[in-house]
Amino acid sequence: MTRKEKYLQMRKEAGYTGLALLLLILFWLLAGFGAAQLDVTVFHLPLWTVTSSIGVWFMAILLVNILTKYIFQDMSLQDEEVEKHG
Amino acid sequence: MGNLAALVPLLAFMAGMVGIGFYVRREAAGSGFLQNYFVGNRSLGGFVLAMTTVATYSSVSSFVGGPGMAWKIGFGWIYMAVVQVTAIFLVLGIFGKRVAILSRRLNAVTVVDIIRARFRSDFLAGMAAFIIVLFFCGTTTAQFVGGAKLFSTVTGYSYETGLLLFGVVVVIFTAIGGFRAVALTDTCCAITMMVGIVLLLYYVLEAGGGYEAIMTNIAANHPEMLEPFSGGNMPWGLYLTQWILVGICTIALPQSVVRGISYKDTKGLHRAMLIGTVVIGFMNIGINFAGILAHGVLTGELASYGTVDNIIPTTIVTVMPPSLVGLAIIGPLAASISTISSLLLVASSAIIKDVYLHYHAKRGAEPSVRRLRLLSIASTTAIGLIVFLIALTPPSVIWLINMFAFGGLETAFFWTLLLGLFWRRANKLGALLSMGGGTIVYCLTQGLGFKLMGLHQISIGITCSLLFFLIGSLLGKPEDEDTLDLFFPSASEH
Numbered sequence: 038m039t040r041k042e043k044y045l046q047m048r049k050e051a052g053y054t055g056l057a058l059l060l061l062i063l064f065w066l067l068a069g070f071g072a073a074q075l076d077v078t079v080f081h082l083p084l085w086t087v088t089s090s091i092g093v094w095f096m097a098i099l100l101v102n103i104l105t106k107y108i109f110q111d112m113s114l115q116d117e118e119v120e121k122h123g
Numbered sequence: 124m125g126n127l128a129a130l131v132p133l134l135a136f137m138a139g140m141v142g143i144g145f146y147v148r149r150e151a152a153g154s155g156f157l158q159n160y161f162v163g164n165r166s167l168g169g170f171v172l173a174m175t176t177v178a179t180y181s182s183v184s185s186f187v188g189g190p191g192m193a194w195k196i197g198f199g200w201i202y203m204a205v206v207q208v209t210a211i212f213l214v215l216g217i218f219g220k221r222v223a224i225l226s227r228r229l230n231a232v233t234v235v236d237i238i239r240a241r242f243r244s245d246f247l248a249g250m251a252a253f254i255i256v257l258f259f260c261g262t263t264t265a266q267f268v269g270g271a272k273l274f275s276t277v278t279g280y281s282y283e284t285g286l287l288l289f290g291v292v293v294v295i296f297t298a299i300g301g302f303r304a305v306a307l308t309d310t311c312c313a314i315t316m317m318v319g320i321v322l323l324l325y326y327v328l329e330a331g332g333g334y335e336a337i338m339t340n341i342a343a344n345h346p347e348m349l350e351p352f353s354g355g356n357m358p359w360g361l362y363l364t365q366w367i368l369v370g371i372c373t374i375a376l377p378q379s380v381v382r383g384i385s386y387k388d389t390k391g392l393h394r395a396m397l398i399g400t401v402v403i404g405f406m407n408i409g410i411n412f413a414g415i416l417a418h419g420v421l422t423g424e425l426a427s428y429g430t431v432d433n434i435i436p437t438t439i440v441t442v443m444p445p446s447l448v449g450l451a452i453i454g455p456l457a458a459s460i461s462t463i464s465s466l467l468l469v470a471s472s473a474i475i476k477d478v479y480l481h482y483h484a485k486r487g488a489e490p491s492v493r494r495l496r497l498l499s500i501a502s503t504t505a506i507g508l509i510v511f512l513i514a515l516t517p518p519s520v521i522w523l524i525n526m527f528a529f530g531g532l533e534t535a536f537f538w539t540l541l542l543g544l545f546w547r548r549a550n551k552l553g554a555l556l557s558m559g560g561g562t563i564v565y566c567l568t569q570g571l572g573f574k575l576m577g578l579h580q581i582s583i584g585i586t587c588s589l590l591f592f593l594i595g596s597l598l599g600k601p602e603d604e605d606t607l608d609l610f611f612p613s614a615s616e617h
Contacts, residue, residue, distance in 0.1 A: 040612035047220050051545060054216030058209055058371070069202045073351050081338040083349050086198040090205050090412075094404035097208040101400045104216060105393040112389055114223045 038112050046110055053108045057100040061093070068092045125280035132449035133278075133456065136315070137292040140308045140460070144296030147304040156492045157480075160301035160499055161232040161472045165223075167386040169394030171310050176211055176382050176395065177403050178309035178461035180373065181316065182262075183269035184525055185407070186455035190414030191431030194421070197341070197348025199357035201411045206370040208407065211399030214374040215383065219392045221544050222383035228609065232384065233469070234377045234540070235477040241543045241610055242551040243602060245481070250558060252473035254535045255377055259470040260510055261528035263463050267514035269432075270459035276436035277452045286514055289460060294507035297464040298500045302385060305464045312457035313402060319454020320409040322447065323439065324416070330442035331419015341418055348415070364579040368526065372533035372585060375540050378465045381472075413438075471503040526579070527569055534565040534584035538592045547611050552599030553592040561588025 038046065069089035077084040158164050167175070193200040222237065229240050235255070239248035267286060274285030296304050331337045347354030373379065386392055417438040421428060428437055439451050475498055483490055490498075535558045542549040565584030568574070575583055601607070 043220075043224065044612050047224075048545060050220065051217045054213060057216075058213060061209060062366070065206070069351055081335055081342070082198075085351065086201070086349065089202040089351070090198070090408050093205045094208050094408060097212070097400050097404060098397070101212045101216075101397050104212070105396055109216075109389075109393050111393075112220070114220070114227055114388065116224070116228055 040116060043112050046112065050104075050109050053104060057104055061097055061100060064096045065089070065093050068096075125278045125284075126445065126448065128445055129278045129449035129452065130280065133274075133288075133453055136453050136457075137289065139311065140292055140296050143307050143311070144300035144304040147300040147307065150303075156495055156499075157232055157476065159303070160496070161468065161476060162226075162381070162385045163301070163303035163306055165227070165385055165387060166303075167306055167382075167391065169386075169391035170398060171306050172215075172382060172386045172391055173211070173395035173398035173402060174313040175306040175309035175385075175461075175465070176215065176379060177399050177406070178313040178316070178458070179378050179382070179465040180207075180210055180376075180462075181313075181403070181406055181458050182462040182525065183266050183273070183455055183459035186316070186410055186458045187269055187273055187435050188432050190410045190417075191434035193411040193414030194417050194434045195425060195431055196353045196356050197345065197350075197415060199348075199351050199353040201408060201415070202351055203357065203362055203365050204407045204411050205404070206366050208400055208404040209370050210373045210379075211403050212396045213371065214376075214379045215392055215396045215399065217374055218380050218540065218544070219383045219386075219396075220389060222380060223386065223392070225544075225610070226384040233472045233476050234380050234384075234536075235473060238539060238543065238554070239477075239481075241549075241602075241606065242554045243606055244551045244555065247551065247555055247558065248477055248481070250555075251535070251539075252477040254532070254558070254562060255473045256470045256506070258528040258531045258535075259378075259466045260506070260513070261524045263466045263470075263506075263510045264513045265525035265528070266459045266463045266466075267510060270456050271514065272432070273436050273452065273455055273459075276433065277439055277448060283515065286511065289456060290507065290511045290514075293460050293463050293467070294504055294511075297467045298503040298507070301499070302468060305461075305468055306385070308464060309461040312461035315457045316406060316454045317402070317409075319451050319457075320406060320413065322443070322451050323413045323454075324409060326442040326444075326447075327413055327416045327420060327438060331416060334416075337416055337419035340422075341415070345418070348418075358577070360577045364582065367585060368530060368533070368579060368581045372537050372581065373529075375537040376529075376532055377536060378469050380536075380540065381469055467503050467507055470506050471499060474502045474506075475499050530569075530579065530581035530584060531562060531565055533581060534561045534588050537585060538588050542592055542596075544610070546596075547607060548596050548601060549592070550596050550599045550602055553595030553597075556595040557588045557592035560591040561585070564588075 069085055072085035072088045075084055079087055189204060225237055229236060231237050235248050235251045238251050239245065267290060270289060271282050271285035275282040296308060328334055341348050351357065414434065417434060420438055420441050421434065428434060439448060443451050538557050539554045543554060561584055564587040565580055568580040568583050574580065
């Protein structure tokens with residue numbers, strides 16, 4: 038990758054990381070305040086207590102998995118010019 | 124007289140930490156000193172990178188004050204604490220590669236090095252170094268005090284003994300081993316924290332008569348603990364503030380960003396994002412859940428246990444077999460140690476690399492490696508000593524100091540780093556106004572107790588700092604082409 042390609046790729050990765058944050062915030066709202074409206078019980082607890090804790094955590098893991106698998110790319114951390122010279 | 128059985132595992136753990144410090148120093152002898160001491164020769168793999176980032180981020184308040192509040196508030200507290208699952212993937216995903224590549228290009232070992240190169244301003248760099256040292260002293264004091272208080276409650280030995288014991292240990296292994304020792308001890312600390320959480324969960328469930336009994340008791344006697352707003356104890360403003368303060372803005376904490384300079388390759392970075400998110404989620408949910416489960420054991424009113432800070436120590440002493448108390452307390456103390464070590468090192472790098480070395484370089488002088496080594500060790504020790512002395516007569520509002528420092532660092536660095544590294548138009552005037560003006564506004568509003576809509580002052584600090592940045596960047600001149608080309612390669616470049 039050239040320096041420019043690397044920069045554009047890093048900008049894209051940062052943008053998608055921000056997008057993952059937005060999605061997680063949305064999920065967090067639905068899984069907590071949203072699910073608290075439901076009268077459902079699991080493991081002797083209201084549903085929202087589970088979805089807003091373990092649910093949000095699993096969602097974060099899923100989003101990071103998608104990021105690192107489909108958006109993030111491996112690249113050399115040295116500049117190509119530097120590598121050529123030594 | 125204290126509980127010797129509780130002290131022995133702790134002493135063994137501490138000895139291990141010091142051992143790592145000496146081992147790393149022997150291994151590293153001969154290689155480039157600065158790169159080695161402050162960023163571990165950029166050689167961290169994914170697992171260690173994840174663990175050191177999580178351990179630095181998770182402090183003693185995550186393990187003592189936090190779960191104590193969960194005991195009081197209920198599941199609303201976990202709902203709020205879980206926003207921290209974003210902390211690791213955000214900092215590594217947004218800044219990880221950018222900082223790694225730039226630091227190699229600029230031969231930088233600190234975040235301040237990068238800021239200096241981006242905005243071509245020694246004054247800004249000096250201000251950044253000053254802010255780091257100032258706020259880090261606050262955070263580090265809070266960690267020392269929190270750790271020593273916990274030590275004294277659980278083992279029965281005095282507060283001063285605790286302070287002396289792990290003050291000496293942290294300063295020794297950090298001063299001697301540098302970044303690599305900090306990263307390795309952080310990894311041990313993170314693993315120990317997880318083991319501690321599992322042990323505590325197991326014993327608190329057992330002592331409370333099992334999961335079902337505890338939950339039935341909570342539903343019957345504290346129904347508000349099962350509501351997100353906890354009967355008014357968890358206002359929406361607190362949720363919002365926490366997203367900013369311990370979630371999103373933590374990406375700009377210098378002690379987190381510097382980890383982007385320290386890893387070996389992008390495969391490791393990607394792995395660290397995933398491992399870090401798994402680990403930080405487990406810790407946050409696990410320890411706060413233990414706080415809620417403690418209702419099965421601590422059934423009285425809060426006043427009968429003192430403050431919320433006493434809930435977890437009291438629970439440990441009540442539910443754990445005496446032989447395991449020493450093991451259980453290592454977890455929270457490890458959280459404190461791992462944060463202190465990283466802060467000490469970044470503060471020391473701010474003094475040695477960002478101020479002292481730069482001053483000499485400008486005069487064409489180059490101090491010898493031996494001199495640098497001595498000075499680095501001396502400054503790490505000196506900062507440790509100052510903080511230790513402050514902690515001997517602790518201010519009473521520890522967690523407030525911690526949060527104050529957190530907010531101050533975020534106000535100072537968030538926009539300077541984010542816009543500086545991703546916005547071509549960002550310039551020196553914007554960064555100066557944002558870092559200086561934002562921090563002053565933040566400290567003033569804190570000092571005067573001024574709040575908007577009841578929100579923590581970080582919301583004012585971070586907004587003002589953004590406005591200042593935009594105004595400065597639009598009014599001032601853009602940086603010169605050479606600088607911009609270094610940071611934002613144009614199409615004609617390779």
